[in-house]
Amino acid sequence: MTERTSACPFLADGGEMGALMRAYPWTGTALGEPSTWPQSLRSMISVCLNSPMLGAVLWGPELRMLYNDAYIPLMRDRHPAALGQPVADIWGEEWLRVAKPLLEVMSGGKGFERRSVAVPMVRDGLEQLTHWDFTTAPIRGEDGAIIGLFNQGVDITERVLGAEAARESEAQLRQALAAGDGVGTWAWDVVEDRVRADARFAHLYGVPVELARSGGPIANFFRRIHPDDLPRVRAAVAEALRTGDVFSEEYRLVDERGTVRWVLARGQCERAADGTPLRFPGASFDITERKRLEDALNALNADLEQRVEARTQELSKAEDALRQSQKMEAVGQLTGGLAHDFNNLIQGITGSLQIARRRIEAGRLEDVDRFMDGALRSADRASALTHRLLAFARRQPLDPRPVDANGLIASLADIFRRTVGEGIDLAIAPAADLWKARCDPHLLESALLNLVINARDAMPDGGSLRIESANARLEGSAATTNAGVLSGDYVCISVADTGCGMSEETKSRAFEPFFTTKQMGHGTGLGLSMIYGFAGQSEGNVTIASELGRGTTISLYLPRDDGVSQPEIASPPVEAPSAAGRGETILVIEDEEIVRDLIVLMLRDLGYEVVEAADGVTGIAILKSSRPIDLLVTDIGLPGQDGWVVADVARAERPDLKILFMTGYAEKAELAESVLGSGMAMVTKPISIEALADRIREMIPIS
Structure with missing residues (x-):
């Protein structure tokens, strides 16, 4: 038999009347034993309990209640205590509103159909007034006497509410027409x-x-x-x-x-x-009133738009002020770090030169070399600091070319091992069939050495360092560290250590200039910022993966070479050819007298004949003369006729003349790379005698 949930489950099969008496002892006193109930009552109870419509049986002199599942929502919190109780006790005042017609059925024996009643009911957890059409019929005993009533209800709430809404709309229409x-x-x-x-x-x-x-x-x-x-x-x-x-x-x-x-x-x-x-x-x-309201609304919207625009402008000014404040804070941080480092370097230069001068004046020459070397070391460090700043700002001049990253790493392996020392296990894992990268090989060397030094410092008690190369492809959100990184093929070089790792805050600031976790005097805070700038300027990317206590992996992504560039570079030449000159004539144009004197002395010491000019006009006059010149060395930022104009005249007057540009301006150095023609090169100040000699010898090789 299929189970059925009912208000009176013991009557679900319509046959266990004894169970009803045992569950509700009052039935015995009200109507006697259920087994003695008239068949009409038993049948009506069965019909009620199995009906899908709302139904209730009221029996006995007190009209005790028995109802089906559909009736339960009408009872609200009265169920199940209402089962078997007199209807008047259960419904109270609400019973009085409907009692008269029901009592008339009990007394007269004539039922009725479709008697409308409004009854509060709980639906979906909310109480509302519902409307019902009730049908009521008497229940008679064996002797024909009325022993109860059977009520069945139909919910007409929606119909009643719809009629009310229609009447309301009709009334509103009549009111509008009568207005x-x-x-x-x-x-x-x-x-x-x-x-x-x-x-x-x-x-x-x-x-x-x-x-x-x-x-x-x-x-x-x-x-x-x-x-x-x-x-x-x-x-x-x-x-x-x-x-x-x-x-x-x-x-x-x-x-x-x-x-x-x-x-x-x-x-x-x-x-x-x-x-x-x-x-x-x-x-x-x-529709005058409607138009008036529309005009008022339009005016309100216009006023609101003006207020929004004004507020937007205020917010924009506030944002500009905030950005300016942040910019000034960043500038303050940058200049503060620069002042600290450069002041130390300048102190090393000026202090060493002052002592050397005093020793020379006193005739004590035995220690002069030591102080001169100290000044040179400080100057070299100042130059390196400048290049790191340019790298961070993506303003350093690059010499991008195809690079065999595996070969370059292998050529630096001995330097890496000496750098990390014996307490750190170094492993190099080159990828097979690695693509060629396109970048400046010298700056890549500097970046890798910086990463190795950082990894060493993160493992003071020893550990493992792994340098690995791989082919990689950046797609979508992966290319996010450097702005403007395009999806595509890259050569990835990873440097992974087992050191102290970084916190989330440290990782978020790792590429900031002058930010360092090292002790004062043990780092400039420009290493990672230089790598960041180098990667960005090379159209590559750099990422950090780190966890406190578990180490750090920094991955440098460099774009894959397209295969149509210059010959690849695996490592710098081991030995440079002799840079000494053999009497070649060089025209030097430089407006800064002290710089010009130094360059002229350097070139004459190297064996070159030198013709000098303090500005572009004088230099052009020399170029237009018949004086033989093997190389033009000119500053770009000259007063009057700048270095580019001088170069144009040189090419017109002497088409085969080689030209070497010099500049101390990073922006012009970067621009020069994109416009240099055949037979042209560029160096940035400051430059050492050796580097200048090497570059000149490349341009006018020994015949």
């Missing part, structure tokens, strides 16, 4: 050109009511239309006559006092079978 001249109807006999309208229409359009009722030409009603709207209305009427489409226009009416009212006119032309316009009925609605 005066808000709506007026009209009918235009197109053939006779007679418009007949009601009094409301006449009042709205400013014509006598008698004329409107008797009929007059449509021109009588057009005369009140605002002149700016009249052409549009006439055109819309003509179109409706031609097509039979609905006419619907909003326009203004102006009375004799100049008062303006807005109307909405709607109608449709009735036409003969051949399309001839016959009759044009319609209605006009006064």
